[in-house]
Amino acid sequence: MIDDARLTEDGDTGLLDRLGFLLARHGAAADSRIRRALEGFRLTPRQGTALILLGQSGSMGQQALAAALDVDPSVMVGILNDLEAARLVERRRDRSDRRRHIVAITDEGDCLLAKTRQAVTDVEQEMFGRLSPEEVATLRGLLLRIETSRNEPACTE
Numbered sequence: 001m002i003d004d005a006r007l008t009e010d011g012d013t014g015l016l017d018r019l020g021f022l023l024a025r026h027g028a029a030a031d032s033r034i035r036r037a038l039e040g041f042r043l044t045p046r047q048g049t050a051l052i053l054l055g056q057s058g059s060m061g062q063q064a065l066a067a068a069l070d071v072d073p074s075v076m077v078g079i080l081n082d083l084e085a086a087r088l089v090e091r092r093r094d095r096s097d098r099r100r101h102i103v104a105i106t107d108e109g110d111c112l113l114a115k116t117r118q119a120v121t122d123v124e125q126e127m128f129g130r131l132s133p134e135e136v137a138t139l140r141g142l143l144l145r146i147e148t149s150r151n152e153p154a155c156t157e
Contacts (some may be wrong), residue, residue: 030127037119041112042086046071046079048116051105054089055113059104062091088112 015021038048046069053068054060060068066076080103083089088109094100105113128136 026127030123033123033127034120037123038116040119041116043112043116044079046075047083048120050079050083051088051109051113051116054103054105055110059102061094062101062103065103083109 035045038045041048043051049069050065053065062076062080063073065080066073069076069079071079080089080091084091086108087106089103089105091101091103094102128139131139
């Protein structure tokens with residue numbers, strides 16, 4: 001039996017120290033912590049992401065928001081229905097194209113977004129606090145280069 005903590009003869013670490021398993025473990029932990037942080041505000045990750053996108057732009061077309069979230073338009077309607085019911089966003093018809101809906105973050109949504117951002121910052125500080133700012137920047141850059149797709153099942157709710 002191979003000891004997972006020691007290097008094997010071919011220079012490989014034990015199975016549990018393999019990069020894929022390390023990423024899976026840390027990714028699952030990050031996902032769980034972020035979900036818990038957002039649940040404290042009664043938000044799902046997709047709802048939180050929608051608020052973040054709207055917070056950056058103020059407003060955007062419903063189709064553009066669905067594309068940015070990489071969700072089917074019918075899923076987007078459900079996300080927006082919940083956010084609108086909570087008075088975090090509002091939808092209105094585009095004056096220049098009545099078929100198009102514009103989604104805008106409300107003042108209440110902005111307030112919640114600020115709290116949400118702080119909660120996510122707290123999670124990140126908890127997870128990455130032992131890393132220097134340079135190491136965090138390096139990690140972010142490396143993760144952005146990993147070949148994955150938002151369409152993969154692990155990236156959906």
